[in-house]
Amino acid sequence: MVPATYSQTRPERHRDKDCMLKLSLLVAAVSVAFLPAACSRLPGGAPASEEIMKSAADVDADFALYSVNRAFLPTVAHWPPTGKQETLGWIRASQGPKTQIIRAGDxxxxxxxxxxxxxxxxxxxxxxxxxxxxxxxxxxxxxxxxxxxxxxxxxxxxxxxxxxxxxxxxxxxxxxxxxxxxEGRNNSVDLVSGVASPGTYPMPDRNYSVMGLIAAGGGISSGLNNPQIRLTRGGRLYGTSVDSLLNHPQKDTLLRGGDRVFVEEDERYFLSFGATGTEDLHIFTKDDVSAMDALSISGGFQDSKADPKGLLILREYPASAVAPGVRGPRQTRVVFTLDLTTADGLFSARNFQINPGDLVMATESPINDALTISNLIGNIFGVFSRAGL
CATH class of the missing domain: 3.30.1950.10 (wza like domain)
Known part of the structure; x- marks a missing residue:
């Protein structure tokens, strides 16, 4: 029986992604609705990122603001995870004898x-x-x-x-x-999905590994984005990515009779809008996506509109992240700013990790009214809260 976590069919997952895409477009619409007000209050002036920095102090904002630089990166790296980030362990590989063992059912x-x-x-x-x-x-x-x-x-x-x-x-x-x-059931393993030929495979010996099973199943299906491996054993779920497994042979764990292996597409995503190349929902293309990766995936800056000093990352933390004694942000709603016109900003963007569910926003130079920007960000966070993301 397939675990509930992975019982969702592919059409259902695509419907969920379609809903997320619609949400991203809704968020974009909210931002567009505020652009005229922003432009009409103050003509020209300082970049959006600077005004947002002021808004944190001048306006009763319900978000915390952090400028991402080399000194800040070690701090944010210790903050709690956000979004759909499963902290699944994995079983390290070991060497087994190349013999069979007779079990009940053989x-x-x-x-x-x-x-x-x-x-x-x-x-x-x-x-x-x-x-x-x-x-x-x-x-x-x-x-x-x-x-x-x-x-x-x-x-x-x-x-x-x-x-x-x-x-x-x-x-x-x-x-x-x-x-x-x-071999019977207790000496066989199930290859459930994500390969050319899923099915039940007998274990030829006790040195049968995950990669050996995937190879027996015809290899990983083409078109899977950053494929993830899930292994169920004894009521527990383990997970890693195919890329990590290939790059770290010590992760090619040995299988046991009754194991079930799934190969699934990475379902983590981030959203982009504003003066980026595309306003869309983007699936993670690798295990770790940096702010610079996210900007590239979303099509980069729009040359005629974007302010390279005003790349924003909007993120919402759980309430537990701001509890006493926890290393985390000052508020659950956080805006990170990156200035890509400096060497420190560029290097920091390459090392700042995007979390699932993050919103990557490229600002436009005319948006320079502090109160309007504060309201804009508050409304965007409101959309996310109402959607339950």
Whole structure:
């Protein structure tokens, strides 16, 4: 049964993304509605980012304002996460023996040879008897004629053959046994989605890894954006990205019987509007997206409108982030400003991480009224709050 977290179908996820896109356009509409007022109050003047800095002190703003620079980056890096950021652990790789282990549900096929004319198992004309698809019971035993139940649970096929051979020799001293194992559910893993050929795959040995399973499934489906791997085991969910797995071989963990593996598209997103190339919802294209990455993904600045001194990142933190004793912002609503006309601003933009749900806003030079900008940002945050983002 697929975990509830990933039971949503692809059409449903696309409908959710469409809703988010509509929301981003609504936010853009809110901003456009305020532009005329901003332009009519004060002609020309200081860049928007400077006026917003003033608004934090001059206006009773309900947001905290931070200028992103080299000195500030270590501080914000320790603040609580925001948006849809699952803190899933992962299981490090280890080396396993290249042998099978017999588990309950496996099926054993045995060929018993005996050339004795008075054999209990074979006739004069037939020197071999086959026992096909003998299922290993829940308690790990199989039934062997004239012998009874024999425990083979946890044994390698070779050890199980030797054990069954010894049991047979007590009644048929000249018997010889050949054994083949077909893996059952407890020795198989499920590859659920995100590959060319999903299905249930038997584990050839105890050294079967996640990447080996994906390769057996035909590789990752084309078109998945920054594909993520999810592994369910024993009621727990683990996760990492394919990119991280490829770049860190120590993460290629060994599988266990009953594991389920999903390959899903990265569903984290950020929004862009204002004087950017596109006003849209943008899916994360890699694990870590910087402010400079986000600007590039959204089409960069509009040369005729954008103020490179006024790149804003709007973010909303949970209430727990401003609790006493927690390293976090002064208020839940935060505006980060970046000045891309300086070397420090450019380097800082490359190291400032975008969080899921962030709003990347490129301001225009004519927007220079402090009160109007404060109201604009307040209304944008209001749209996000009403939408539950």
């Amino acid at each position: 099926r054993l096929s045995m060929q018993i040879w005996d050339n004795n004319d008075n054999s209990l198992l074979t006739s004069i004309e037939q020197k071999m008897v086959a026992l096909q698809d003998v299922r290993v019971s829940a308690n790990g035993t199989i039934f062997l004629p004239y012998v009874g139940d024999v425990n083979v649970n946890g044994m390698t096929p070779e050890l199980a053959r030797e054990t069954l051979q010894r049991e047979l020799e007590t009644i048929v001293p000249s018997a010889q046994l050949q054994l083949n194992v077909t």
